[in-house]
Amino acid sequence: MRVVVTGASGNIGSAVVAWLTARPEVRDVVGIARRVPPDDPHGIGWRAVDVGAPGAAGALAEAFTGADAVVHLAWHIVAGHDRPAQERTNLAGSANVLTAVARARVPHLVHLSSAAVYSRADPGVRVTEDWPRRGVPGSTYSQDKVAVEDLLDRLGADLPELRVARIRPLAVIQPAAAADLARLALGNSAPLAHRIGRLPLLPLPAQTVTQVSAAQDVADVVGRALLARATGAFNVTDEPAMSAAVLARLMGGRHVPISRPLLRRLLGVTWRLRLHPLDPSWADLLIDSPLLDCTRARTELGWHPHHDGRLTLLATRRAVTTATPRQAGYSKVP
Structure with a gap:
């Protein structure tokens, strides 16, 4: 299996690359990043591509050609005081990635979405993947995640043969x-x-009640979705709610x-x-952001969390x- 990972040098990307390179089923991993990291303990191939740049779709399509799957992780999380830069990566960049997937005829796409796509729920209610996904009003992070899932809907309608999985974690830390x-x-x-x-x-x-996800547990769901060629959405988070x-x-x-x-x-x-x-x-x-029910990942992918959210948060601090x-x-x- 040949897998290309956008945003491979980031918080989640590094965990996904570690997971993939440890699996015998994965023969080749290519990382896409705006800047290639100087040190790579896993020895994967790298391509320096800014996904939000004009013309990036062409460079991405070249990198995606021959891939069995693409994992899309590249994301500008916090706008800070530069919303245009965030839109450039999240909206234009994701559009470039999806265009490149279509051009290269990649058969499987795993997109890292977020629990931020979900509409508000009552306190303590755990939502499943069919919960309404209109996001949190006013949150640029949430609305960008919703917008990209809307792009995925349109891509799936245009390319019904493309298998698309959407991974929806809460706050991811390590x-x-x-x-x-x-x-x-x-x-x-x-x-x-x-x-x-x-x-x-x-x-x-x-x-306030929330959950966190260890990056390694999110990577485990991403990897299992790849190996299973899974489609649809999968919630992922660690317990307990805090x-x-x-x-x-x-x-x-x-x-x-x-x-x-x-x-x-x-x-x-x-x-x-x-x-x-x-x-x-x-x-x-x-x-x-509502609490998550992760039953689907457990039953369909055989996933279970390996981390306690409290200990991960404490270790990260x-x-x-x-x-x-x-x-x-x-x-x-x-």
């Missing part, structure tokens, strides 16, 4: 990516988190109950001051303190 995750979430505050190793206060509405108070303890601090409107106002002020890259809609995304600011690449928020 200790190896702790520095990058801290920079994405905390921006200019990341060096402080590095020094003190914890988040002293976590202001969140008391009803309350705001539990999240605060795991982050080394104290939960401060706060209303959603006040949290949004605080995020808005600190975002406009460029203290971090998370705009107020990230509060809505955290609060409104502790890993922030082990990287120097230089290694972490901490810088001013753009």
Whole structure:
């Protein structure tokens, strides 16, 4: 099996590449990244392609030719203060990838979507893959994920022979990516988190409940979907669901109950001051993203989580303190 992975150098991409290169069924893995990483412990082939660039569809189609499957992971998670750059990667880039899949006649596409495509559910309700997917209003991350799934719908209608799987995790973390995750979430505050190793206060509405996914567990679902040539959507997350108070303890601090409107106002002020890259809609995304029922991945792919979400979050938080600011690449928020 020959597999091409876009976004192969990222948080999830590195876990997917590790999974694929450990399987005897996979004879060839090609990684697509805007910048080829200088160190590659897995020894895969690499192509330097910016998926959002004009003309990228041609370069991608060349890389995809002869592939048994493409895994699409390339994504600009946080807009920060540059929404056009996010749209360029997420919307134009995904359109280029899908165009290239069609041109190269790739038989199987596995797209990393997100639980952020789901509409709001009542607190504590676990949703299955048939839950309405109109996303979280106002969240650019959520709306981009919904838009790309709409593109997949149209591609599937045009190419019924193409097998398409959609993987929908909640927040994906791993200790190896702790520095990058801290920079994405905390921006200019990341060096402080590095020094003190914890988040002293976590202001969140008391009803907040969420889950996290270890990158390796997400990679396991991606890999199983590839080997099974699976189609359709698959939820993936680790247990247990965590309350705001539990999240605060795991982050080394104290939960401060706060209303959603006040949290949004605080995020808005600190975002406009460029203290971090998370705009107020990230509060809505955290609060409104529903809990996931992963029965389909378990029954159809034989998947089960290997990680406890609490331990993964704790290990990731502790890993922030082990990287120097230089290694972490901490810088001013753009």
